Amino acid sequence: MSISRRTLLKLAGLTVLGVTAEKYASAHAGSTTAKVLAKAVSAGKRLTNNNVQQKVRLAMVVDLRKCVSEQGCTKCIDACNQAHNIPDFGDSKDAIKWIWEEPYENAFLDQENFYMRDEFKNKMVPVFCNNCDEPPCVEVCPTQATFKRDDGIVMMDWHRCIGCRYCMAACPYGSRSFNWRDPRPFIKNINPDYPTRMKGVVEKCTWCDERVDQGLLPLCVEACPEKAMAFGNLNDPDSDVRQLLKDNFSVRRKPGLGTSPEIYYLV
Amino acid sequence: MHDSGKIIVGLVIFVGLFTAPFWYDLSSSEALETPNPVLPAKPDQKECVANLEFMRRNHMALLDQWRTEVVRDGMTYFKSASGKEFEMRYTKTCLGCHPNTSQFCDQCHNYVGINPYCWDCHNKPELGGVQLDTAQILNPKSETLSERLAPPRASSSSNIDRDRFKSRSSNRPSSGSGAF
Amino acid sequence: MIEHAFRGSRKYWSWLLFLALVILAGFYFYMRQFIYGLGVTGMSRNVSWGLYIAQFTFIVGVAASAVMVVLPYYLHDYKAFGKITILGEFLAISSVIMCMLFVFVDLGQPFRVLNIFLYPTFHSLMFWDVVALSGYLVLNVIITRVTLEAERNSISPPKWIRPVIIISIPWAISIHTVTAFLFAGLAGRPFWLTAVLAPRFLASAFSAGPALLLLLCLLLKKLTRFDAGEEAIKKLGLIITYAMCVNVFLILMEFFTTFYSHIPEDAAHLQYLYFGLDGKAKLVPWMWASAALAIISLAVLLVPRARRDHRTLILACTAVFLSIWIDKGLGLVITGFIPSPFGKVIQYWPTIPESMIALGIWAIGVLLITIFYKMALSIRREVEA
Numbered sequence: 113m114s115i116s117r118r119t120l121l122k123l124a125g126l127t128v129l130g131v132t133a134e135k136y137a138s139a140h141a142g143s144t145t146a147k148v149l150a151k152a153v154s155a156g157k158r159l160t161n162n163n164v165q166q167k168v169r170l171a172m173v174v175d176l177r178k179c180v181s182e183q184g185c186t187k188c189i190d191a192c193n194q195a196h197n198i199p200d201f202g203d204s205k206d207a208i209k210w211i212w213e214e215p216y217e218n219a220f221l222d223q224e225n226f227y228m229r230d231e232f233k234n235k236m237v238p239v240f241c242n243n244c245d246e247p248p249c250v251e252v253c254p255t256q257a258t259f260k261r262d263d264g265i266v267m268m269d270w271h272r273c274i275g276c277r278y279c280m281a282a283c284p285y286g287s288r289s290f291n292w293r294d295p296r297p298f299i300k301n302i303n304p305d306y307p308t309r310m311k312g313v314v315e316k317c318t319w320c321d322e323r324v325d326q327g328l329l330p331l332c333v334e335a336c337p338e339k340a341m342a343f344g345n346l347n348d349p350d351s352d353v354r355q356l357l358k359d360n361f362s363v364r365r366k367p368g369l370g371t372s373p374e375i376y377y378l379v
Numbered sequence: 380m381h382d383s384g385k386i387i388v389g390l391v392i393f394v395g396l397f398t399a400p401f402w403y404d405l406s407s408s409e410a411l412e413t414p415n416p417v418l419p420a421k422p423d424q425k426e427c428v429a430n431l432e433f434m435r436r437n438h439m440a441l442l443d444q445w446r447t448e449v450v451r452d453g454m455t456y457f458k459s460a461s462g463k464e465f466e467m468r469y470t471k472t473c474l475g476c477h478p479n480t481s482q483f484c485d486q487c488h489n490y491v492g493i494n495p496y497c498w499d500c501h502n503k504p505e506l507g508g509v510q511l512d513t514a515q516i517l518n519p520k521s522e523t524l525s526e527r528l529a530p531p532r533a534s535s536s537s538n539i540d541r542d543r544f545k546s547r548s549s550n551r552p553s554s555g556s557g558a559f
Numbered sequence: 560m561i562e563h564a565f566r567g568s569r570k571y572w573s574w575l576l577f578l579a580l581v582i583l584a585g586f587y588f589y590m591r592q593f594i595y596g597l598g599v600t601g602m603s604r605n606v607s608w609g610l611y612i613a614q615f616t617f618i619v620g621v622a623a624s625a626v627m628v629v630l631p632y633y634l635h636d637y638k639a640f641g642k643i644t645i646l647g648e649f650l651a652i653s654s655v656i657m658c659m660l661f662v663f664v665d666l667g668q669p670f671r672v673l674n675i676f677l678y679p680t681f682h683s684l685m686f687w688d689v690v691a692l693s694g695y696l697v698l699n700v701i702i703t704r705v706t707l708e709a710e711r712n713s714i715s716p717p718k719w720i721r722p723v724i725i726i727s728i729p730w731a732i733s734i735h736t737v738t739a740f741l742f743a744g745l746a747g748r749p750f751w752l753t754a755v756l757a758p759r760f761l762a763s764a765f766s767a768g769p770a771l772l773l774l775l776c777l778l779l780k781k782l783t784r785f786d787a788g789e790e791a792i793k794k795l796g797l798i799i800t801y802a803m804c805v806n807v808f809l810i811l812m813e814f815f816t817t818f819y820s821h822i823p824e825d826a827a828h829l830q831y832l833y834f835g836l837d838g839k840a841k842l843v844p845w846m847w848a849s850a851a852l853a854i855i856s857l858a859v860l861l862v863p864r865a866r867r868d869h870r871t872l873i874l875a876c877t878a879v880f881l882s883i884w885i886d887k888g889l890g891l892v893i894t895g896f897i898p899s900p901f902g903k904v905i906q907y908w909p910t911i912p913e914s915m916i917a918l919g920i921w922a923i924g925v926l927l928i929t930i931f932y933k934m935a936l937s938i939r940r941e942v943e944a
Contacts, residue, residue: 205603205905218901221824248746254685255674261453269450270500274674275597275667278685280607284747286900290607290667292598305470307500311596312667325455369746 168263169245170319171346171374172333173356174238178340181213181236188238188332188341189213192317195331197308199298208289210317211240211332222366232379238332241266241287241317242365242373249279249288258314264346264374265321268314275312284369288316319343346374414486417479428457428465428472439495442469469501478504560707563937564930571933578926585919588912589664597667599912606896606907608665610889610917615661617767617888618924619738620760622654622695624768626731627798633724639790646779646787647772648703649931651731655696657924662689664916684741691734698727703931711938735760742895750828750895753816759809760887766802767883769795770876775928777873785936796872800860803879807853810886827902832894837904842894845885852882 179185192198192211201207213236217224220237243266249258250266257272258279280288291311299308306322309315320330328334333341344351353376356362362376427434429441445467448454457465465472477483480503488495567575592599602609628647631637663669680686702724709716739757746752773795776787817829830836835843856878858865865871898904909917 205601205605206598207604209604214901218903221900221902224823252683252685252745254680254683254689255671255678256680257674259451267450271446271450272671272674272678273668274671276662276665276685277607277667278683278741281742281895282745282747284900286605289604291596292600292602293596302502304502304504304506307502310496310499310668311598314667325453366747371746 167347169346169374170243170264170324170343171353171376172243172319172330173342173353173362173376173378175340175342175356175360175378176216176232176235176237177378178338179235179238179336180338180340181238182234185337186213187335187337191331191335194301195303195306195320197295197299197303197306199295199308200300201298206292208291208295208315210289210315211238213237214239220363220365222368223363237377239285239287239365240332240375241319242285242371242375243317243319245372245374246370248282248284248369248371252278252282254278261321263324265319265324266316267318267321268316270307270309270313270315273313275314277314279314284366284371285373288314290314411490414490416484416486417482426459426461426463427476428459430460442473445469470504474504480505560704560711560934560938563934566937567933571929574929575926578922578929581922582919582926585916585922588915589919591912592664592916593669597665599910601908601910601913603905603907605899605903605905606893608892608896609907610909610913611661611665613888613892614917614920615658615665616738616742616760616892617884618654618657618661619692619735620764620883620887621768621771622651622658622692623731623735623761623764624772625651625699626728627765627769627802628772628795629724629731630728631794633721634728637794639788639794642785643772643776643787643791643795645703645707645935646775646932648699649935650768650772650775650928652696652699652703653924653927653931655692655699655734656927657920658692659696660920660923661917664920684737684744688734688737688741691730691737695727695730695734698723698730702727707935707938710942713942732761735764742892747900748895749822749825751891753813755809755812759806759813762802762806762809763883763887764802766799766806766879767887769799769802770879773799774873774876774880775932777869779932779936783936784940792869792872793867796860796866796875799876799879800857800866803853803857803860806883807857824902827898828894831897831904832890836898839904839906841906841908842890846890849882849885849890852878852885856882 189211193200196210198208198210216228216232216235216237219239243264245264247258247260247266250256250260253259254276255272255274257269257274258266259269260266275290277290280290291309291313294311296302296308302308320328320332323330329343330341333343342352342356344353346353348354356378357376360378362378364373364376367373429437434441445457449467455467457467459465474480480498484497588599600609600611625647628640628644632640632644663672666672675686675689702720705720706716736757739760742748742751743753743756773792776785776792776795779785780787813829817826820826827836831839832842833846834840856875859871859875859878860866866875893907897906
């Protein structure tokens with residue numbers, strides 16, 4: 113194993129910097145979404161080459177007025193759970209959650225308001241990792257097992273995580289889960305294309321980084337029957353997310369903590 | 380010499396423990412099988428990402444580097460020494476040619492008595508599992524899944540303004556029979 | 560030097576055997592945790608740190624408290640602490656090892672622990688805490704080794720050891736400050752987000768640590784011919800009194816800021832800890848016990864006559880130690896997570912395997928202290944003879 117990177121490259125070949133997204137986009141010809149996202153993603157990656165001025169900052173918009181979670185719809189959650197091999201422990205202490213629902217008043221603790229719109233009183237809000245622009249979890253992680261990608265996605269490196277759970281203490285949104293035990297026996301249908309996790313590591317939503325790399329939208333965005341979610345580059349004034357934020361009033365969870373959460377909820 | 384008895388007994392115990400694996404091996408009836416990895420049966424893919432000699436010695440380092448570069452550095456393609464490009468995805472590129480881990484990986488790993496923890500998380504292709512592509516996840520056909528993902532209500536949601544997402548939704552890749 | 564640890568009375572050996580059995584039991588439960596995962600503990604998605612990290616926090620304080628005997632002796636040449644300085648340093652070594660074990664058993668992937676050094680991350684306080692603790696361990700091992708060796712040969716220790724000892728003084732402060740920063744820098748946990756946390760950690764450390772040292776000195780006097788000297792005991796008692804006053808004062812500061820400003824998210828934690836929240840109050844009796852013990856200890860310590868009487872002094876020191884053990888080794892860490900970021904009260908209580916593992920680590924600490932003290936006192940007796 114004691115082979116230097118340089119030797120390895122010399123012997124075996126070369127790795128190529130992020131061109132996948134564009135390749136995928138051309139494979140998915142006709143899909144403008146894919147192309148736009150692909151451009152955004154590869155631009156974000158080319159940033160490492162210092163030849164791109166505009167930095168990509170991916171963000172998500174959730175339109176709570178469209179979301180029908182109060183009617184029992186859990187399609188975004190189910191799609192995510194299935195695709196990412198989320199075990200089902202019930203709501204026990206071992207629970208793993210990537211995207212789930214919380215009552216409005218719990219999701220927005222600091223927006224306490226007794227006299228809010230009736231329809232929001234019992235509203236269930238889909239919550240997941242905010243992929244913060246100033247992520248406290250990344251700041252505290254002692255091994256850089258969790259880190260921020262150039263496009264803003266806060267990633268998990270499950271090969272490196274030592275399971276100290278400092279990130280869980282640091283996350284103000286309760287977005288992180290720990291594998292208190294082997295999750296495999298609790299996954300009903302394993303999706304062979306996505307790894308399961310081993311016991312003792314922390315996991316969370318990564319906005320479907322594996323799909324974003326292919327120029328695809330996160331699965332929850334695609335799964336929503338009400339089209340209540342949008343995803344795109346915040347630094348691109350023409351992107352879906354920017355258009356939505358321009359025309360609508362939006363709130364974020366605990367913005368006062370300075371973490372700069374990148375999920376915007378339209379109310 | 381003081382305590383020579385104790386020292387000799389101690390030495391004998393030490394030597395005995397130290398050579399225990401050899402004694403265990405001699406007494407074990409299990410014959411050691413020569414590894415016989417089954418090589419690719421795919422006619423269209425004749426070339427590995429690197430030559431045989433290199434892969435035999437360094438596949439673990441290569442996998443480790445690929446992993447780091449894909450997960451952390453946003454690199455996705457690998458150009459081999461012969462100039463061919465490979466996607467750095469073990470499911471597609473590696474397991475595409477070597478789909479049976481027990482006939483390939485395990486052959487040598489068992490021989491040298493190591494047990495890498497790859498399969499604690501990654502899925503052995505020969506075990507199958509429910510093969511799902513995205514379309515199936517979004518638009519499930521299997522019974523258990525469609526039960527779980529059943530539409531919440533009968534009426535269509537046409538009254539909800541969709542114009543806001545027009546540009547995106549009209550360009551959305553088709554995801555099956557349109558259960559939404 | 561170590562040979563002294565292998566010569567002892569039947570009582571000494573049966574004590575070691577007893578500790579070994581407790582350690583073995585702890586190890587058995589650790590193996591169960593290792594195989595099953597940290598799910599054997601009471602920790603959950605919401606309360607993701609529990610007894611292990613809480614005990615770690617408390618014991619870092621004990622380790623740091625050695626400075627309370629080292630500083631007067633080496634910096635101010637306070638001769639009365641001459642006999643107990645080495646005991647303080649050995650207590651620090653044992654404590655730091657316990658701290659490291661508590662962090663280790665808390666890891667989900669213990670085999671990867673060296674990733675902390677493989678990918679050093681300077682913006683993570685966990686990294687700095689590991690550096691501070693390791694450095695403190697190395698410093699104290701060198702100091703005890705060199706000074707004890709010199710004492711055995713009846714010579715004065717080499718000159719170069721003095722700067723090492725001087726460095727160990729701020730280093731001791733740093734280990735507990737960095738441990739406080741581990742908590743106090745998290746924007747999302749208002750219970751810990753207080754500038755007074757590090758001072759509070761130090762005050763509680765400088766009362767609980769010396770209280771333990773004082774109890775150990777009196778125990779040694781009873782079991783062996785070792786006598787720390789009345790002067791040293793008196794001074795230790797005074798140090799404990801001052802530190803405990805500051806500690807209680809700082810806790811009351813938290814009460815004022817939290818409840819007078821009554822920002823709901825901040826107040827909820829202290830509310831849960833002392834009064835219960837949403838009808839859930841698992842820690843309430845413990846915290847009031849801690850408060851009662853603190854009051855009892857101060858009632859004794861603040862009366863000079865009671866402080867001089869060994870019987871009441873023992874009572875006061877035990878009360879100080881237990882009070883802070885509950886406050887820091889149970890309440891402080893757990894309550895940071897209750898209520899959760901969603902305002903939900905999900906309680907935590909350690910399980911039996913978890914408690915047994917913690918007990919095992921405590922037994923390792925006590926075993927180390929026993930062996931170290933045996934060594935130190937045997938050498939001293941040898942020199943005197």
